[in-house]
Amino acid sequence: MISTVIDQELELEFPIFQGGMAWVADASLAAGVSNAGGLGIIAAMNSNGEQLRAEIKKCREMTDRPFGVNIMLMSPFADEVADVVIEENVPVVTTGAGNPGKYMAKWLEAGIKVIPVVASVALAKKMERSGAYALIAEGGESGGHVGELTTMALVPQVADAVTIPVIAAGGIADGRQIAAAFMLGAVGVQVGTRFLVARECTISQAYKDKVLKARDHDSVVTGKRLGHPVRSIRNDFTRAYQKAEYDSSSFSDEELEKMGAGVLRLAAREGDVKNGCVLAGQVASMVKKEQSAREIIEEMFAQAEEVLNGAAKWVK
Ligand code: TUI
Numbered sequence: 001m002i003s004t005v006i007d008q009e010l011e012l013e014f015p016i017f018q019g020g021m022a023w024v025a026d027a028s029l030a031a032g033v034s035n036a037g038g039l040g041i042i043a044a045m046n047s048n049g050e051q052l053r054a055e056i057k058k059c060r061e062m063t064d065r066p067f068g069v070n071i072m073l074m075s076p077f078a079d080e081v082a083d084v085v086i087e088e089n090v091p092v093v094t095t096g097a098g099n100p101g102k103y104m105a106k107w108l109e110a111g112i113k114v115i116p117v118v119a120s121v122a123l124a125k126k127m128e129r130s131g132a133y134a135l136i137a138e139g140g141e142s143g144g145h146v147g148e149l150t151t152m153a154l155v156p157q158v159a160d161a162v163t164i165p166v167i168a169a170g171g172i173a174d175g176r177q178i179a180a181a182f183m184l185g186a187v188g189v190q191v192g193t194r195f196l197v198a199r200e201c202t203i204s205q206a207y208k209d210k211v212l213k214a215r216d217h218d219s220v221v222t223g224k225r226l227g228h229p230v231r232s233i234r235n236d237f238t239r240a241y242q243k244a245e246y247d248s249s250s251f252s253d254e255e256l257e258k259m260g261a262g263v264l265r266l267a268a269r270e271g272d273v274k275n276g277c278v279l280a281g282q283v284a285s286m287v288k289k290e291q292s293a294r295e296i297i298e299e300m301f302a303q304a305e306e307v308l309n310g311a312a313k314w315v316k
Pocket of ligand 1: 072096098099117118123143146279
């Protein structure tokens with residue numbers, strides 16, 4: 001059995017979080033993962049305050065286990081959803097794509113365990129000083145909004161810089177990668193891409209199929225010109241966007257912004273995986289079959305245990 005401070009203190013069966021994926025991570029997926037012994041996380045990204053409140057209520061009807069909410073700090077609704085997590089007594093809040101500093105005091109006051117996603121040592125140290133309970137160090141192998149450093153480079157540097165627990169994210173889809181994350185100094189993992197094909201995940205079948213068919217080189221990063229690089233699976237959308245992105249004489253920043261509007265919903269909810277943006281990490285090609293959240297978690301941790309138990313054979 002693999003057990004760390006993370007599953008023990010958050011009352012989980014396994015030290016694994018499900019990423020708070022925009023337009024993907026709803027009550028169904030979060031409850032599925034929490035019922036399977038991990039920490040399910042509802043993405044507040046695409047919701048205003050009242051929509052998030054409804055999703056939290058729905059999740060509570062589907063599970064008695066703890067779950068969290070992810071607040072994407074670039075969301076226009078960040079301020080209102082930051083209050084809803086307090087009003088609804090959400091035990092764990094993760095944040096992404098920015099510095100949650102301005103909300104920290106009120107979340108801590110409310111007894112929330114705040115676990116920011118960081119992509120640098122500087123933000124990691126700042127978050128520890130602000131009272132973060134733990135950190136998610138996310139490497140640029142991940143899907144969605146990405147930082148510059150890889151998981152291999154980032155996790156040990158963050159682990160050395162802070163004394164609070166570190167959870168590794170980005171590029172983790174099987175038990176070998178969980179074992180590796182532990183070797184880098186993490187005490188837990190966050191997984192996004194593999195949960196895209198969980199049976200409890202309510203995204204379009206076309207999105208799931210795109211992940212299941214992905215090959216190793218099929219993800220690309222777009223959005224660098226506007227300052228928010230995003231990793232997704234290459235398709236007509238990314239080809240058109242990249243062309244526009246590298247042609248600043250013909251496409252203004254405003255036109256680029258417009259091209260990116262609504263594309264996550266289009267892929268995840270409408271199933272248009274040609275013109276929509278299919279966010280997924282570099283490990284999409286390792287995701288081979290649809291499974292329940294419990295099957296995914298149990299399979300990953302059985303493999304991690306086997307790998308870790310066998311590791312001493314290299315030491316003479
Ligand atoms: O946030 C994510 N992944 C996301 S957010 C998202 S929605 C979106 N839609 C359109 C454009 C952009 C995003 C899809 N996927 N992951 C967590 C994450 N946070 N990764 C990297 C970071 C990060 C990067 C820089 C966190 C903090 C940071 O520094 C901010 C600062 O002020 O130092």
